[in-house]
Every structure is written in C-alpha cells, then in structure tokens.
Amino acid sequence: MVRARDVLQPGNYSTYRNVRAVLFLIVFVDSCLFIGGIIAILNPTEKDDFEIGIFLSILGLVGVVGGIAGLLGRRKVVPLLYVLTVMHMCMLPLGIIMALVLFTGLSDYFMSVEQIRDAEKNPHRLTW
Numbered sequence: 001m002v003r004a005r006d007v008l009q010p011g012n013y014s015t016y017r018n019v020r021a022v023l024f025l026i027v028f029v030d031s032c033l034f035i036g037g038i039i040a041i042l043n044p045t046e047k048d049d050f051e052i053g054i055f056l057s058i059l060g061l062v063g064v065v066g067g068i069a070g071l072l073g074r075r076k077v078v079p080l081l082y083v084l085t086v087m088h089m090c091m092l093p094l095g096i097i098m099a100l101v102l103f104t105g106l107s108d109y110f111m112s113v114e115q116i117r118d119a120e121k122n123p124h125r126l127t128w
Contacts, residue, residue: 001120002116002119002120002123004016004017004112004116006119007115007116007119008112008115008116012108012111012112012115013112015105015108015109015112016108016109016112016113018101018105019101019102019105019106019108019109020071020109022098022101022102023067023070023071024067024071025094025098026063026066026067026070026084026088026098027063027064027067027068027071029063029088029091030059030060030061030062030063030064030067030084031060031064032060033056033057033059033060033063034056034057034060034061034063034064035060036053036056036060037052037053037054037055037056037057037058037059037060038053038057039053040052040053040056040057041053041054041057059087062080062084063084063087066080066081066084067081067084070106073110073113073114073117075110078106078110081102081106082102082103082106085098085099085102085103086099
C-alpha cells in the first residue's frame with residue numbers, strides 16, 4: 001500500500017489533505033441535513049415542514065453522494081461539487097473557508113489522486 005505522503009510533493013500533499021478534509025466535512029454536514037429532512041418529513045409540526053423536509057433530504061442526499069464520489073476521486077462529479085460548494089457558502093464562516101479550499105485546490109486534488117493511483121500500479125516508480 002502506497003501512502004500519499006510518500007508519493008506527493010509537500011505542497012501537493014498539503015492541498016490533497018486539505019481538500020480531503022473539506023470533502024469529509026461536506027459528507028458529515030450533508031448527512032446531518034439529510035437526517036434533519038427525514039425528521040421534518042416524519043414529524044411535521046408546521047404546515048410547510050413536509051415540503052421543507054423533502055427539499056432538505058434531497059439536498060442532503062445529493063451532498064453525501066457528491067462528497068463520497070469526490071473522496072473516491074471521480075472527476076465526473078466536479079460540477080456537482082462546485083454547486084455544493086456554492087450552496088455551503090451560506091454557512092458563514094465555515095462555508096466560506098470550505099469554498100476557498102475547494103475552489104483553489106480541487107483540480108490539484110484530482111491530479112494527486114491520479115498520481116497516487118499510478119504509484120499503486122507501479123510501486124517501484126515514485127513520482128518525485
């Protein structure tokens with residue numbers, strides 16, 4: 001098993017680690033949003049709680065799926081991650097910090113994931 005620290009340069013490893021931490025945070029926040037939406041659907045106290053619960057649960061589920069796909073290194077979810085990042089910017093100040101990390105480091109993160117995968121295929125050839 002190849003460690004990311006052994007494969008990546010120090011600056012790239014820092015970006016890789018930061019983006020990965022933000023993606024974990026997105027999965028956590030959106031799973032809480034999904035659970036809150038399900039609770040609002042099951043126990044509506046106001047007139048609009050059912051509709052809001054459906055909206056929150058769909059939004060949370062999309063965020064969890066996008067965050068997990070980003071953690072797995074799927075490049076196809078980049079537009080979804082950008083939309084999720086804009087959505088999370090409403091959570092001041094944490095959302096702004098998350099957005100800055102993702103907007104500046106997401107492309108480097110995916111390149112780092114590809115370097116790690118290449119190093120796992122060819123363990124004798126380190127990239128730097």
